[in-house]
Amino acid sequence: MQVRGDSSDVVARAECGLQWTSAFGDLNPGLFPMLWGLIPYGDAVFNHRQVSxxxxxxxxxxxxxxxxxxxxxxxLCQVVEQGSHRYLWFVGD
Structure with missing residues (x-):
């Protein structure tokens, strides 16, 4: 996980990553639309409004x-909320 700015510069990064389990695929997309969008092999990007x-x-x-x-x-969500033009990235494999 990383926070990046508009020019893809890394503003902050997590010390650990998300350990993918099948439980993520089982999340109800109606209850967890943001997390349901995560996939283990692709990137997911959340903007300021999506972070909340x-x-x-x-x-x-x-x-x-x-x-x-x-x-x-x-x-990292707080870092996004505290600045402008910042995005939370979940970086896949």
Whole structure:
């Protein structure tokens, strides 16, 4: 996970990554539209407006999808919210 600016410069990065499990694929897209969009082999980018939705989803995330990445994702969301032209990137394999 990284926060990047408009010119793709890395502003902040997580210390750990998201460990993909099949539980992510089982998320209900109606309840978790932001997280449901994640795939293990592709990038996902969240803008300033989407980050607030992502934070709400992290609050109700099933334990099977949790881990250290959740706290780090929250911190990176704050970095996005505190600046302009910043985006949260989930970088796939």
């Amino acid at each position: 939705l992502l934070l709400a989803e992290l609050d109700r995330l099933p334990a099977a999808c949790g881990g250290d990445w959740v706290g780090q994702a929250r911190k």
